[in-house]
Amino acid sequence: MNVRALTVFTLAFAIVYGFVNTFVLWRAFGNMFGDGVRDALPWIVVAVIGLVGVLFIWRRKRVAKISWLFLVPAVIAAAIGLSITDPAFPGKRIHVPQYFVLALFVWLVLPVRLRTSATPLLTLIATALYGIHDEFLQGFHPSRTFGLRDMVVNLCGAASGVFVLLALSDSRPWRNGKADAPRVDRGAAMALTACVLGACLLAWAATGYRNDLLPYWVVLPVLAGA
Numbered sequence: 001m002n003v004r005a006l007t008v009f010t011l012a013f014a015i016v017y018g019f020v021n022t023f024v025l026w027r028a029f030g031n032m033f034g035d036g037v038r039d040a041l042p043w044i045v046v047a048v049i050g051l052v053g054v055l056f057i058w059r060r061k062r063v064a065k066i067s068w069l070f071l072v073p074a075v076i077a078a079a080i081g082l083s084i085t086d087p088a089f090p091g092k093r094i095h096v097p098q099y100f101v102l103a104l105f106v107w108l109v110l111p112v113r114l115r116t117s118a119t120p121l122l123t124l125i126a127t128a129l130y131g132i133h134d135e136f137l138q139g140f141h142p143s144r145t146f147g148l149r150d151m152v153v154n155l156c157g158a159a160s161g162v163f164v165l166l167a168l169s170d171s172r173p174w175r176n177g178k179a180d181a182p183r184v185d186r187g188a189a190m191a192l193t194a195c196v197l198g199a200c201l202l203a204w205a206a207t208g209y210r211n212d213l214l215p216y217w218v219v220l221p222v223l224a225g226a
Helices: 003-020 022-033 035-060 068-083 090-108 119-139 148-168 186-206 216-225
Strands: none
Touching: 003 022, 003 090, 022 035, 022 090, 035 068, 035 090, 068 090, 068 148, 090 119, 090 148, 119 148, 119 186, 148 186, 186 216
């Protein structure tokens, strides 16, 4: 494993650790700097990411073409995620930049030789499924719960990250008309579809059974896909 890969995996591990302990870190940050600075933190992080992105684009324009068409949905996805969070919990806006960065790492850990036209979709699916899983883990805490809105916020952050990578990627397979067509086993495609649809069904049903046992049928599609 080279230094770059080791660095990416280390940072990815640190990000996931931060996700699991976001509430604790959020409370500690508020105690250290005050509630005002704490509540502004999501906007600060978004501003920093935006500034870094502008500088990166300005530098990259000299050596590579940028697809501005993908940057528009990236901004829209981030804006939706920031705007639909529960106003009673402004800290949840931090999930947008968190899942934005997580999508970057999910994509970047793949060697260039393994990236295909399916990579953007698989990156989005993997990050979104983790966002659903993370919300369910939160629901195990006796004083916390989970909701579809939070899962959608996570999805918006992930989608924003994927669109940014599409805009900046040099290896877009459809560039110059050279779209690749990776062969995907039909069984694998059906399993992946079952996992995705099953996770959505499970998330939707679980919100109606927060204080009750989940019926067995809602987990069958996920189990079938797995």
